[in-house]
Amino acid sequence: MSDAALLIVELEGALKSRSPDRRVQMLRQVTDLFLSDADRLNENQINVFDDVLIRLTSRMQGHALAQLSASLSGSRFAPRQVVRQLAHHNEASIAVPVLTRSSRLSDDELIEIAKTRSQQHLLAISGRPMLNETVTDVLLERGNQGVSRKLAANTGARFSQSGYSTLAGEATGDEMLAETLALRPDIPINTLRELLSKATAAVRDRLLKVAPPELRVKIHEAIRNIAEHVGIKPPEPVDYTEARNMAVALNRAGKLGDQTINRFAVQEEYSNVIAALSLLSAAKIEAIEPLIGNPRPDGLIVACKAARLNWSTTSMIVRNRPNCAPISQTELEQSREIFEALSLSAAQQTIRFWSARNAAQGADAPETAIAISNS
Numbered sequence: 254m255s256d257a258a259l260l261i262v263e264l265e266g267a268l269k270s271r272s273p274d275r276r277v278q279m280l281r282q283v284t285d286l287f288l289s290d291a292d293r294l295n296e297n298q299i300n301v302f303d304d305v306l307i308r309l310t311s312r313m314q315g316h317a318l319a320q321l322s323a324s325l326s327g328s329r330f331a332p333r334q335v336v337r338q339l340a341h342h343n344e345a346s347i348a349v350p351v352l353t354r355s356s357r358l359s360d361d362e363l364i365e366i367a368k369t370r371s372q373q374h375l376l377a378i379s380g381r382p383m384l385n386e387t388v389t390d391v392l393l394e395r396g397n398q399g400v401s402r403k404l405a406a407n408t409g410a411r412f413s414q415s416g417y418s419t420l421a422g423e424a425t426g427d428e429m430l431a432e433t434l435a436l437r438p439d440i441p442i443n444t445l446r447e448l449l450s451k452a453t454a455a456v457r458d459r460l461l462k463v464a465p466p467e468l469r470v471k472i473h474e475a476i477r478n479i480a481e482h483v484g485i486k487p488p489e490p491v492d493y494t495e496a497r498n499m500a501v502a503l504n505r506a507g508k509l510g511d512q513t514i515n516r517f518a519v520q521e522e523y524s525n526v527i528a529a530l531s532l533l534s535a536a537k538i539e540a541i542e543p544l545i546g547n548p549r550p551d552g553l554i555v556a557c558k559a560a561r562l563n564w565s566t567t568s569m570i571v572r573n574r575p576n577c578a579p580i581s582q583t584e585l586e587q588s589r590e591i592f593e594a595l596s597l598s599a600a601q602q603t604i605r606f607w608s609a610r611n612a613a614q615g616a617d618a619p620e621t622a623i624a625i626s627n628s
Contacts (some may be wrong), residue, residue, distance in 0.1 A: 277317045280309045284324050291330040303332030310335065318347045326350040331357045340366060345373035352377035360388055367391040372400065379403040379410070386413040393419045398427065405433040417444040425451050429578060432548075435460050438468060446475045455575075462546040493538050496528035504532060511566040518569040526570060533560035534601065536608040545574055550584075554592050558600035564592055 287294075287302045294302075310318060322339045325331040336357045342348045351358065352366065352374060363378055368391060375396045378388070380403055389412050392400055401423050404410050412420065421444050424431035434440065435448050449457055449472065460472055503509040509529055517525040523545055531538045534556055544553040550571045557567040571588060572580055580588070 273313075276309060276313065280306070280313070280317060280321060283309065284321060287332075288324065288328060291328055294330065299330060299332055303334045306332060306335040307338065310338070315344075315347075318342065318344075319350070322347050322350040326354040329356055331355060333357050337362060341370070343370070345371060345377070348374055349377040353380050354382075360385060363388050364391050367395060372397050375400045376403060379407060381407075382409045384410040386411050386416060389413070389416050398423070398430070402427075402430050402433060405430055405437065408437070411439075414441070417441060418447075420444075421447045421451075424448055428453070428456050431456055432460060432463075435472065436464060436468065442471070442475065445471065446479060449475050450479045459546040459577075462543045463548070491524060491542070493524055493528050496524040497532070497538070499525060500528040500532045503529075509533065511563050514562060515566045515569050518566070518573045521573055521575055523575055530556050530560050533562075534604045535559075536604045540604070540608040546577065548577060550574075550580065550588050551591060554588055555595060555600050555603055558592060558595050558597060559604040561597065564589060567592055 283302065283305055287299075287306075291299075306321070310321065318339065321335075322342075325336055325339070331351075336351050336355050340348050340351045340355070340358055340362065348366075348370070352363075363381075364387065367375055367378055367388065375392055376399055378384070379392055379396070379400050384392075384404075384407065389404055389410050392404060393412075393416050396404070401420060404412075405420055417440070420430070420434050424434055431448055431452050435445060435452075440448075449460075452460075457472075457476060461469060464472055500509060503513060509532070514526060514529050517523070517529065527538060527541050527545060530536070531541045534541070536556065536559070541556055544556055547553070553571060553574075554567060557570060562570075568585060568589070571585070
C-alpha cells in the first residue's frame with residue numbers, strides 16, 4: 254500500500270509534468286504494479302488502473318505504447334478500456350500485440366477493427382488462437398492474400414459456409430492457399446471437392462503425399478468422385494523399378510555418391526533422387542517419397558544425412574524440389590544448421606525407425622528434424 258501511495262503522488266506529478274520521459278517512466282511503473290497484482294484485483298480495482306493508464310497514455314505515441322501493448326497482451330485481467338484503445342490504434346506496431354493475443358477484446362470489437370483498420374491489423378487478428386465465423390467472415394471480406402493464407406493455416410479459426418466458399422474461390426489461383434485449406438481437418442467435403450476440381454495435378458499429387466492418413470483417404474475419395482463426374486484421372490503411383498535398378502548398379506560401381514545425386518537434383522530427376530536416398534539410407538522408398546513434396550524440408554534433410562550426403566548435395570536437393578515453393582535464404586540457413594547439428598547415427602536410427610513405422614502403420618513423416626531425432 255505504501256508503494257501504491259507513493260505511485261499516486263508520482264502520478265500526479267507526472268501528469269502535470271511536460272516531460273515525456275517522466276510520463277513514460279510512470280507508465281512503466283504503473284504497468285509493472287498492475288501486472289504484479291493483476292490476479293488478486295477485483296473489477297473495481299482493475300478499473301482504477303484502467304483510468305490511470307488511459308490518462309498516462311493520452312499524449313503518448315510510438316515505442317512506449319507498443320511496449321504497453323506487448324505487456325498487457327497476455328494478461329487475462331488487462332484493463333479493457335486501455336486494451337481497446339491500443340487495439341484501435343492506427344499504428345500497427347501498437348495494435349498488433351493485443352490484437353493477436355488479448356482475451357479482453359470482444360468479437361464485436363474485433364469486427365469493428367477488421368472493418369476499419371489496415372491489412373496489418375487484419376493479419377494480426379487472423380492469428381488469434383480462437384476466431385468464430387462472424388469474425389472470419391469480415392476478415393475474408395476485407396483481407397488480402399496474406400490474411401486468407403493465415404486464416405486457412407489457423408486451426409483455431411472457424412469458417413461459415415460462405416467463408417469456406419470465399420477461401421476456395423481465392424485458392425483457384427493460389428496453390429499455397431489451396432494446399433493449406435485442403436489440409437484442414439475440418440474442411441467440408443463439398444469445399445474439398447471444389448478445391449481439388451480446380452487444383453493442378455501437381456497440387457493433388459502433393460496433397461496425397463503430405464496429408465495425414467485419415468485426410469489422405471478423404472482426398473482420395475474426393476478425387477475419385479471428381480473423376481467420375483468430370484473425367485479427372487486419379488494420380489497413378491510412380492513406378493520406381495527403373496530408378497531403383499539404376500541406383501543399385503551405380504552403387505555397385507562405386508558411383509552413387511554426392512556428384513551423381515547432385516546431378517540428379519539439378520536435372521530434377523527426382524525418381525532417381527528418391528531411389529538413391531532409399532538405397533543409401535536403407536529406408537523404404539515409401540518412407541522417402543513423401544519428403545520430396547513436403548513444404549517443410551526437415552525430414553528430407555535427415556534422409557540426406559542418413560545417406561551420408563554432404564551439405565552441397567543436400568542443399569541442391571532441397572532447392573530443386575518439384576512442385577514446392579522456392580526456399581528462402583533464411584530457411585536455407587536454418588536447414589543447414591539442422592543438417593550440421595544432426596549426427597549420422599541419429600539420422601540413420603531415425604530413418605530406420607521411420608521406415609519400419611511407415612511399413613507397419615502407413616504413418617507420415619515427422620514435421621521437423623527435432624521431432625524426428627527425438628523419436
